[in-house]
Amino acid sequence: MTNEQTNPGKDAASVVVAATQLRKHYQTGAETVEALRGVDFRAERGDFVVIHGPSGSGKTTFLNMLGCIDYPTSGAVEIYGQDVATLSDGKLAELRRDKIGLVFQTFNLMPVLSTYENIEYPLLLQNVPRPQRRERVQKLIDAVGLTNEAGRRPNKLSGGQRQRVALARALITETHFVLADEPTGNLDTETSKRIMGIMKSLNENRDVAFVVVTHDPMVGEFARRTVEIRDGLLSTVTQGG
Amino acid sequence: MGLRIALRNVLRNPRRTVLSLVIISLGTGMLFAVSGFVSFITDGITESTVEQYGNLQIADIDLWERADDRLVTLMEGERVEQVSALLDELPDVTGYAANLTFTSQIQKGSESSLLFGVGVDPANRILAGYEIARGEDLKPGDRGKIVIGRLLADNLGVEPGDYVTLLIATVNGSFNTGRLQVAGVFRGFEEFIESQFAYVPIETAQLLLNTTGVDKLVVSLTDLDRTEPVAAILRERLASADLGVELRTWDVLATQYEQTVSMFTFILGAVSLGIFILVLFSILEVLTMSFLERTREVGTLRAIGTKRHHVFRLFLSEGILLGIFGGLLGILVGIGLGFAVNHSGMGWMPPGSLEEVPILVKMSPVSAITPLIIAMLSTLVSAIFPAWHSARLAVVDALRTQ
Numbered sequence: 001m002t003n004e005q006t007n008p009g010k011d012a013a014s015v016v017v018a019a020t021q022l023r024k025h026y027q028t029g030a031e032t033v034e035a036l037r038g039v040d041f042r043a044e045r046g047d048f049v050v051i052h053g054p055s056g057s058g059k060t061t062f063l064n065m066l067g068c069i070d071y072p073t074s075g076a077v078e079i080y081g082q083d084v085a086t087l088s089d090g091k092l093a094e095l096r097r098d099k100i101g102l103v104f105q106t107f108n109l110m111p112v113l114s115t116y117e118n119i120e121y122p123l124l125l126q127n128v129p130r131p132q133r134r135e136r137v138q139k140l141i142d143a144v145g146l147t148n149e150a151g152r153r154p155n156k157l158s159g160g161q162r163q164r165v166a167l168a169r170a171l172i173t174e175t176h177f178v179l180a181d182e183p184t185g186n187l188d189t190e191t192s193k194r195i196m197g198i199m200k201s202l203n204e205n206r207d208v209a210f211v212v213v214t215h216d217p218m219v220g221e222f223a224r225r226t227v228e229i230r231d232g233l234l235s236t237v238t239q240g241g
Numbered sequence: 242m243g244l245r246i247a248l249r250n251v252l253r254n255p256r257r258t259v260l261s262l263v264i265i266s267l268g269t270g271m272l273f274a275v276s277g278f279v280s281f282i283t284d285g286i287t288e289s290t291v292e293q294y295g296n297l298q299i300a301d302i303d304l305w306e307r308a309d310d311r312l313v314t315l316m317e318g319e320r321v322e323q324v325s326a327l328l329d330e331l332p333d334v335t336g337y338a339a340n341l342t343f344t345s346q347i348q349k350g351s352e353s354s355l356l357f358g359v360g361v362d363p364a365n366r367i368l369a370g371y372e373i374a375r376g377e378d379l380k381p382g383d384r385g386k387i388v389i390g391r392l393l394a395d396n397l398g399v400e401p402g403d404y405v406t407l408l409i410a411t412v413n414g415s416f417n418t419g420r421l422q423v424a425g426v427f428r429g430f431e432e433f434i435e436s437q438f439a440y441v442p443i444e445t446a447q448l449l450l451n452t453t454g455v456d457k458l459v460v461s462l463t464d465l466d467r468t469e470p471v472a473a474i475l476r477e478r479l480a481s482a483d484l485g486v487e488l489r490t491w492d493v494l495a496t497q498y499e500q501t502v503s504m505f506t507f508i509l510g511a512v513s514l515g516i517f518i519l520v521l522f523s524i525l526e527v528l529t530m531s532f533l534e535r536t537r538e539v540g541t542l543r544a545i546g547t548k549r550h551h552v553f554r555l556f557l558s559e560g561i562l563l564g565i566f567g568g569l570l571g572i573l574v575g576i577g578l579g580f581a582v583n584h585s586g587m588g589w590m591p592p593g594s595l596e597e598v599p600i601l602v603k604m605s606p607v608s609a610i611t612p613l614i615i616a617m618l619s620t621l622v623s624a625i626f627p628a629w630h631s632a633r634l635a636v637v638d639a640l641r642t643q
Binding site: 064067069070089090093094097098102108109110111112113120122124125170 | 246249253537544546549637
């Protein structure tokens with residue numbers, strides 16, 4: 001079973017990501033595992049899609065395809081209308097740098113960099129001049145409530161603070177497309193709600209599209225759409241607020 | 242930022258960093274000390290060679306080619322004067338002196354030996370060549386006197402004040418004998434010199450050989466480095482004057498010099514290569530471990546848009562930084578080692594030498610260049626493969642690594 005998941009009411013220009021007939025097969029010895037079995041998906045500016053499903057259902061695999069950090073066995077992924085299969089490794093890196101924000105369950109911050117530097121890092125990759133970097137990083141640090149933690153390294157931060165750094169790092173390039181893999185997986189309920197609140201606020205106020213993979217039922221409360229993935233297929237859609 | 246991250250990564254595991262720095266600095270320090278020792282030896286060889294031969298020598302065009310019949314290639318007074326006039330024009334020439342070398346038999350009673358004699362001008366000695374051990378050196382105005390090597394004196398059983406007889410073939414091929422008084426016995430540092438060499442006033446040598454000629458002019462210069470430029474000028478002027486003479490520089494005259502210096506250079510090269518390989522493989526292992534442990538970080542860096550060549554450069558920078566720090570530390574270790582060796586009183590006996598020579602490490606900024614380059618190059622090379630491997634990792638696989 002495959003089905004196209006869209007957010008009706010938006011024009012094609014606002015589509016941030018589109019996946020068509022995505023398939024991903026893994027070879028484990030003699031056995032072929034079908035992690036994705038032909039998935040169609042679209043997300044647009046302002047979307048807030050929560051993808052849930054049981055372990056091993058292909059959630060993370062699907063998210064990796066959308067984030068251009070893994071390649072499908074067949075099918076196509078387009079980011080802002082650009083077919084990523086046609087891009088070289090370098091161009092894909094630029095696409096991830098400029099167009100996609102990634103948030104991981106385990107935060108994945110650079111341990112040798114401070115909060116400020118972790119957030120600043122993507123701007124350095126973009127060669128943004130120092131004064132603009134400073135202004136943008138400071139603004140975002142304030143927005144995620146880490147003004148007093150700017151000089152601290154990740155090992156001196158709480159889980160919630162680390163995830164806010166990761167979120168700020170994902171958003172510093174002013175992307176409108178953020179992929180989050182279990183962003184609350186390592187956080188307590190209160191902190192999870194706070195992180196999700198920040199994401200929701202960015203979604204509503206800045207039109208940032210979020211695609212969030214999660215096990216956490218609480219995360220679904222923030223979604224405009226909820227999608228279930230099971231046995232490598234997207235199966236149900238719930239339209240929310 | 243790249244360098245800042247590299248520096249922090251280098252410092253993040255102090256134990257591993259210390260281990261790396263110890264390996265690099267010990268290797269560099271050893272190399273600095275060995276390089277300093279070789280420098281000291283080769284400088285010493287150069288200095289003693291120039292002391293023995295002068296910076297350059299000028300002789301009849303056939304002198305060095307006709308070693309079997311050298312006495313037919315002497316320079317007579319007029320040519321000597323013309324060459325001298327050309328030498329006087331050059332400000333780099335600090336002095337020159339005529340020599341007349343000969344072979345003869347030396348006898349004292351029933352003892353005799355082969356002798357390589359050198360006729361010199363006691364008033365114009367530009368080469369030291371020896372130190373007087375007993376008696377006194379030749380003085381201006383001395384006639385009929387001789388100074389001989391210590392071993393030769395011992396073999397003949399002569400002391401200063403004794404008389405020896407020289408049996409010699411003149412330039413005409415007839416035999417001549419001379420009775421000379423031993424003015425002094427010299428120490429010549431090399432067994433060959435002490436056992437077979439003697440010096441007489443040049444007039445005495447000319448008298449014995451029945452000639453007024455000399456076989457060469459020995460020239461000394463202000464600076465060793467000026468040898469080649471001055472030689473080039475002189476060659477041109479001598480050729481223009483068509484005097485039928487040839488000029489040879491000290492390194493060409495001392496046929497063993499190049500071989501000896503090449504041997505020491507080879508030894509230094511072998512030690513450098515050994516240390517290069519040792520540091521390379523040690524640091525390769527350390528960096529491979531360090532980079533492997535950070536596979537997930539590489540995945541994150543790549544996922545957020547870092548290009549492969551940036552990752553490669555980042556990891557390479559870590560190797561370079563280790564090389565720089567280790568190399569500089571190694572120079573300090575080397576200076577310490579050199580200081581210890583220079584104050585240890587250790588010595589060695591060079592081949593053919595009669596006396597122990599102190600082992601000294603020459604410490605100069607120049608001696609530090611090669612060890613520093615070796616340290617940086619070895620760590621750079623050892624970082625290439627693990628850095629390349631890390632940069633080539635598939636993003637998704639790197640992110641999955643625990």
